[in-house]
Amino acid sequence: MTCRLYEEQLSSYLDGELPARRAARLDAHLKTCPHCRAELTALGGIAGRLRAVSSQVQVSHDFDRRVIRAVGYWHVTGWQKPVRSYLKPLVILALFLLAMMGAVWHFFTRPLGPPLPEPQPAISAVAPVVPGASVPPMQDPEAR
Amino acid sequence: MEDVVRPGNLSADGRLATADDATLVAACAERVPGAFQELLSRYRRPAVTLAYQMMGNLEDAEDVAQEAFVRVFQAIPRFRGQASFSTWLYRIVTNLCLGSRRRRKATVALDAVREPRASDSPSRQVTEALLTRQVLGAMAPELRAILLLRDQEGLSYTEIAEALRLPLGTVRSRLSKARTAFRQMWRKLSESGEEQS
Numbered sequence: 254m255t256c257r258l259y260e261e262q263l264s265s266y267l268d269g270e271l272p273a274r275r276a277a278r279l280d281a282h283l284k285t286c287p288h289c290r291a292e293l294t295a296l297g298g299i300a301g302r303l304r305a306v307s308s309q310v311q312v313s314h315d316f317d318r319r320v321i322r323a324v325g326y327w328h329v330t331g332w333q334k335p336v337r338s339y340l341k342p343l344v345i346l347a348l349f350l351l352a353m354m355g356a357v358w359h360f361f362t363r364p365l366g367p368p369l370p371e372p373q374p375a376i377s378a379v380a381p382v383v384p385g386a387s388v389p390p391m392q393d394p395e396a397r
Numbered sequence: 398m399e400d401v402v403r404p405g406n407l408s409a410d411g412r413l414a415t416a417d418d419a420t421l422v423a424a425c426a427e428r429v430p431g432a433f434q435e436l437l438s439r440y441r442r443p444a445v446t447l448a449y450q451m452m453g454n455l456e457d458a459e460d461v462a463q464e465a466f467v468r469v470f471q472a473i474p475r476f477r478g479q480a481s482f483s484t485w486l487y488r489i490v491t492n493l494c495l496g497s498r499r500r501r502k503a504t505v506a507l508d509a510v511r512e513p514r515a516s517d518s519p520s521r522q523v524t525e526a527l528l529t530r531q532v533l534g535a536m537a538p539e540l541r542a543i544l545l546l547r548d549q550e551g552l553s554y555t556e557i558a559e560a561l562r563l564p565l566g567t568v569r570s571r572l573s574k575a576r577t578a579f580r581q582m583w584r585k586l587s588e589s590g591e592e593q594s
């Protein structure tokens with residue numbers, strides 16, 4: 254069956270991408286072969302079928318907005334540029350002032366002199382001695 | 398010589414809308430306000446429809462197209478125009494789609510549409526559109542991509558070779574394979590559909 258050989262060329266033939274001599278041979282075959290003619294028509298119909306679907310696609314109305322948000326709005330529109338140009342130094346100045354205030358606050362709230370020793374827990378405050386209770390009196394273990 | 402359009406002074410008088418792609422791309426690279434929006438409005442639809450046919454549903458398609466435009470925006474200052482802008486965009490969209498393996502089955506949509514319209518059978522157009530989506534979904538992604546670039550988007554063989562980074566000979570043979578696969582799958586699915594009804 255010679256059709257198989259020709260069928261492989263139909264796609265390129267359809268796009269005019271087949272070398273002239275092969276195209277002429279295929280031309281001659283197509284005149285005598287209804288099968289290959291039908292195949293060629295079918296292959297040629299694919300584009301129409303694909304476009305019938307793609308023409309129905311409705312892009313969401315907020316698609317551009319989403320893209321522009323993803324890209325970074327100021328990059329695209331440019332209108333925020335002047336705002337940004339003085340926004341950055343302002344942020345730096347604010348951070349610097351905050352750091353200064355922190356330093357000053359730390360300086361004035363720092364305890365003066367050597368740090369006080371940790372206050373020892375007052376036993377009486379923790380375990381008040383209840384008269385008559387059978388709690389043994391706390392003793393320093395090393396004193397025994 | 399005075400008429401040379403500089404990307405920098407395009408935005409003020411609204412000439413962006415009439416600028417050719419190369420000028421627009423240059424303006425976009427220089428971050429001329431409005432240039433990217435104009436590029437977006439020109440290529441939004443082809444990017445989304447290509448992604449739609451690759452992915453099988455609109456939600457994933459718009460996600461892919463959005464990611465593609467973000468990449469375009471980031472890389473456009475380095476775009477040297479070796480290929481046309483559209484070929485470059487198609488390349489990005491196709492690669493993103495091929496990288497994403499999320500394509501959902503179009504069969505679901507087919508069933509969903511058939512069900513409520515039992516009284517007046519769906520028009521031949523609707524059935525054929527659903528069948529087309531089903532056939533695309535059943536194809537290997539690489540074959541689907543080349544078929545869409547040629548038969549839906551109308552790229553030349555040279556442009557497809559650039560977009561997919563393939564030798565021309567491979568474009569020719571793979572496209573032929575893709576069309577044959579589409580044709581066979583169409584025949585198979587439409588016959589099985591007739592048996593069911």
Ligand SMILES: [Zn+2]
Pocket residue numbers: 255256259282286287288289290
């Ligand atoms: Zn034949």
